[in-house]
Amino acid sequence: MNDHTDHNHPNGKLIIAIDGPAGAGKSTIASRLARKLGYVNLESGAMYRALALKAIDQDASFDDEATLVRLAQASRIQLEPTLGGNRTLLDGRDVSSRIRERDVTEAASRVSVHPGVRAWMVARQQEMGGGGGVVMEGRDIGTKVFPDADLKIFLDADPVVREQRRMEQQKIKGAVAASVAADLRERDQRDRTRAASPLVAAEDAVVIDSTGMAEDEVLARVEELAAERLRRQIGS
Ligand code: DC
Numbered sequence: 001m002n003d004h005t006d007h008n009h010p011n012g013k014l015i016i017a018i019d020g021p022a023g024a025g026k027s028t029i030a031s032r033l034a035r036k037l038g039y040v041n042l043e044s045g046a047m048y049r050a051l052a053l054k055a056i057d058q059d060a061s062f063d064d065e066a067t068l069v070r071l072a073q074a075s076r077i078q079l080e081p082t083l084g085g086n087r088t089l090l091d092g093r094d095v096s097s098r099i100r101e102r103d104v105t106e107a108a109s110r111v112s113v114h115p116g117v118r119a120w121m122v123a124r125q126q127e128m129g130g131g132g133g134v135v136m137e138g139r140d141i142g143t144k145v146f147p148d149a150d151l152k153i154f155l156d157a158d159p160v161v162r163e164q165r166r167m168e169q170q171k172i173k174g175a176v177a178a179s180v181a182a183d184l185r186e187r188d189q190r191d192r193t194r195a196a197s198p199l200v201a202a203e204d205a206v207v208i209d210s211t212g213m214a215e216d217e218v219l220a221r222v223e224e225l226a227a228e229r230l231r232r233q234i235g236s
Contacts, residue, residue: 013039013133014229015148017141018222020155021188021199023162025210025218029155030137031085032219037135037226040081044125044138044145045108046088049099050077051117052107053090062110069116079128102183109187115196118144139191142202151229153222154201158211159185 016039018030027043034041051072052062060067078089088096098104111117118140125145129136136145142152157165163181167173172180191199201207206225210218 012233013131014150014226014233015129015132015146016135016226017146017149017152017202017205018135018137018155019139019142019153019199019201019205021157021162021191022184023166024155024157025165025215026137026155028215029153029218029222030135033222033226034081034135036219036223037133039133039135040129041086042079042081042125042129042134042136043086043088044121044136044141046079046086046096046099047077047121047124048112048117049104049108050088050090050095051075051121052111053095053099053104055111056103056107062107065114065116068111068114069120072117072120077124102180106183106187109190112139113190113194113196118196139199140197142205143200144197147202150233151225152202152205153225154205154207155218156201156207156209158209159188161211 014037016033018026018033020026030043031041033039051068054060054071054075055062055068058071060071062068076089076091080087080089086096087094088099099108112121122140122145125136125138125141128134129146132150138145142149142154163184166184167177167180170180188199208218208221213221
């Protein structure tokens with residue numbers, strides 16, 4: 001077993017993986033949980049988004065795997081946890097807001113289908129989180145990045161509820177809302193059906209369906225699970 005999958009992290013801090021589809025509430029729960037535990041919250045999706053932005057800026061095709069891998073290798077993608085949330089830096093430039101825009105969102109979903117891109121991302125993510133004391137969120141954290149994570153959560157919700165939450169979050173209404181919802185469905189479908197690391201709950205993940213749950217309820221449940229894992233680790 002190598003360092004990043006070692007259950008007994010020298011600092012006694014857990015690796016917590018939170019996976020699930022867009023709009024299930026991963027980001028909010030991961031950042032609130034990390035704050036409570038004094039852990040770092042790493043948002044792996046921001047890394048795919050940063051690479052997608054680089055591809056847009058360089059006019060690279062989202063279907064050209066070899067070029068995308070070369071772009072990734074030549075990029076400096078940094079996730080910088082701050083008190084106000086995560087900052088994402090691409091080659092030293094703060095791209096935190098830019099990567100949330102619609103063109104990047106769409107491109108991120110397309111660049112993330114390539115196994116070569118994923119292998120590069122997974123290796124970086126293992127380096128970043130391997131020391132423990134981390135809540136990492138994404139689509140493949142419990143299955144590929146940290147298959148031996150101390151706690152794996154798969155956070156899901158009804159698609160209609162997820163779409164509504166996204167609209168509220170982004171304050172979108174009317175006709176734009178309908179097309180954004182259609183985009184979300186399409187990305188969802190792509191994430192779940194791609195050949196390389198499709199979005200799927202790890203066998204040993206705790207599945208939480210947040211459809212009828214308030215955010216505080218979900219957080220309480222996740223905190224309870226983390227506390228139980230910490231007790232188990234101290235006791236072992
Ligand atoms: O979580 P997000 O919406 O910021 O992710 C952006 C895209 O990146 C999304 O379409 C799926 C992809 N992604 C992935 O394939 N694996 C991850 N661990 C995180 C995100």
